[in-house]
Amino acid sequence: METITKTKTGSRRKYPSDITREQFGRIEAELAGARKETRPRSYDLYDVFCAVLYVLREGCRWRSLPHDFPKWQNVYYHFQIWKEPDGSGESLLGRMLRRLVGEQRVKDGRAKQTSMVIADARSVKNADTSEEGDYDAGKKNLGDKDPHSHRHRGAAPRHLR
Helix, strand or coil, X not given: CCCEEEECCEEEECCCCCCCHHHHHCXXXXXXXXXCCCCCCCCCHHHHHHHHHHHHHHCCCHHHCCCCCCCHHHHHHHHHHHCCECCCCCEHHHHHHHHHHHHHHHHCCCCCCCCCCCCCHHHHHHHCXXXXXXXXXXXXXXXXXXXXXXXXXXXXXHHHC
């Protein structure tokens, strides 16, 4: 059964990535203040924020946003503003998401911030080589700096031999 959520500009389908109006109310002023107010918006900023969350959760392209969200160009415009790092190096979007997650954790009776990190063996194994620039995604060509030197000129690729 499809759930419909009411917005200031109509109604749209409710998605799992949506936050509540109450949660949005706690961050709305900061999000709205990030852009100069040149003319009234023709869309609900709540829908824009939920659309950004949808893209972040689903990993889809901006143009693939469901059509009941505001136009993808409007959503992308706000995302570009919200993702810019401030003087401390953190984005407005990151700060707002951390605030919402922290509030929900406290509400659930947990610490505001997580106290544990999980790293798999592959991440730990590659951590020391990731900044060197020599890691070549398992091609076993660590000593050679030329990324194309592993290719045999004139020879057919192995899968075609």
